[in-house]
Amino acid sequence: MLEKLKGWARNFKKQIYILYLSYKDERVPWYAKVFTACVVAYAFSPIDLIPDFIPILGYLDDVIIVPLGVMFALKMLPDVVINDCTEKAEELLKKGKPKNWIIGSLIIVVWCLLLVWAMITIYNLLNG
Structure with a gap:
């Protein structure tokens, strides 16, 4: 197996x-x-x-x-x-x-932007 x-x-x-x-x-x-x-x-x-x-x-x-x-x-x-x-x-x-630093960097930037957006959205919801 x-x-x-x-x-x-x-x-x-x-x-x-x-x-x-x-x-x-x-x-x-x-x-x-x-x-x-x-x-x-x-x-x-x-x-x-x-x-x-x-x-x-x-x-x-x-x-x-x-x-x-x-x-x-x-x-x-x-x-x-x-x-x-x-x-x-x-x-x-x-x-x-294979190493593609451009795509890897792009993925990290997108995830960071999503994280920042989520944090701002949650902050705005909590502080209404």
């Missing part, structure tokens, strides 16, 4: 890399690029929609939401793009995780 789980995790990681590479491809429609970029950004983001310290619900996004996003994103991509990106993803897996 442990080997099945490890195999699933390796395959899932490869699928994330396939999506990462495919959103840069010109053959992918714009709506698929947007959805794919969101799925990849969320999968690589250290910040979760539901924090992991919340019992059971904390891992819901890791176990259900991200795999569903990956599945839908892969269905939006043309087969030829998936085949090309699969080969590139296998090479990337041998090298290590």
